[in-house]
Amino acid sequence: MTSRIASLVLATAAVALPFASANAAISEWVSVQGGAVRLLSSERLESGDYQLGLEFSLDPGWHTYWRFPGESGIPPQLDFSASENLRTKTVLYPTPVRYSDAYSSSIVYNESLVLPIIVSPDNASEPVTINASLFFGICNEICVPGDASFSLTLSPKEQTDELAKLLIDNNLLALPKTGSPALEKIRSIEPFIDEGEEKLSIKADVSNGHTVDLFAEGPEGSYISLPSLEEQDGKSATWTLSTKGLLKSAEGHTKLTLLLVDGDTSYESEHTVKLEQ
The missing domain is CATH 2.60.40.10 (Immunoglobulins)
Structure with missing residues (x-):
């Protein structure tokens, strides 16, 4: 499953990367040991909510964790409390894989991916200012904590960002079926x-x-x-x-x-x- 996600992300990377630094809907990459992370905003949905995504670019051999890490590890902890005009956020998790070593078994992502995020505004007619902080675990032969901060402004009048939408939509396809x-x-x-x-x-x-x-x-x-x-x-x-x-x-x-x-x-x-x- 994660291989399919990675293939879809890599297929769009050559298009997305040259424009990332100039695009207000995509934050700058924040480098961490073993990879990098950034925040994406693709579009405003018909419901009035906004579609965001937290993108992880992992170096070969490195992995990060699902929302419940298993027997060891630090799951992604995303804090939006400093944001303005934000009512709720919902983080969605594509399907992870099992990882076992001599010490424990964990639930991980071992290739690049995007965690889709749904953001609901308090006042739908006003912009939403996203000020987010991230704390997570990232591992290879050693495990280290990663942290990053992101800021984006979501405007009701902004048009769809096709690059961010493609990256997020590819990972929406990897969400588990429910119901x-x-x-x-x-x-x-x-x-x-x-x-x-x-x-x-x-x-x-x-x-x-x-x-x-x-x-x-x-x-x-x-x-x-x-x-x-x-x-x-x-x-x-x-x-x-x-x-x-x-x-x-x-x-x-x-x-x-x-x-x-x-x-x-x-x-x-x-x-x-x-x-x-």
Whole structure:
């Protein structure tokens, strides 16, 4: 999945880069160890919101993290609190990949990508001033923190920036499917005890011959491992997930967000699970 994103980004890079410094809708690159980041603004949507994108250009061998990093890592932390005429922001995450080394397994992006961002103004008739700060982790053989600041002005009268739109739209195509199609892919989530440890058996419908993976995210504050693939046949796959570090209510309920990767397509769904312990 990330290879497809990178190919689409690289295909437009030769066009985008010469104009980046002169274009008010695209911030300057901010260099960090292992790559660079910048903020894009492509267009005002019919809803009155603005379409932005946070672009990461990663050097070969480097990776950064999904919104839940897995067993180690720092996810992107994007602060828009110093912005003006901004009501809300929503960051969208294209499908990541699994990364494992001798110490841990993480959920990462290992090639260049754009995180789409939807920005809603307080007053739709007035410009929005974006003052954003970013803190994130970036790793190769070592892991280092990266930080950057960006400023953009979004005007209701500005026309679409085609270069920024192309970069953002390419990554919108890599977002997971949600809703009923995603819920229907998860066949069952069953708790069980294995040598005194509570685990979940998660079974999903998958396509024959596809490479599959599963990522799990618990309630805020949870710290959980990655699911382990136990079995895959022509039409289904089963993973085991430890509930250690998974926060739950006093009644034993927890919420899981599952991201199922089935070949080049991914599905994201939310589930309420009753734990045994």
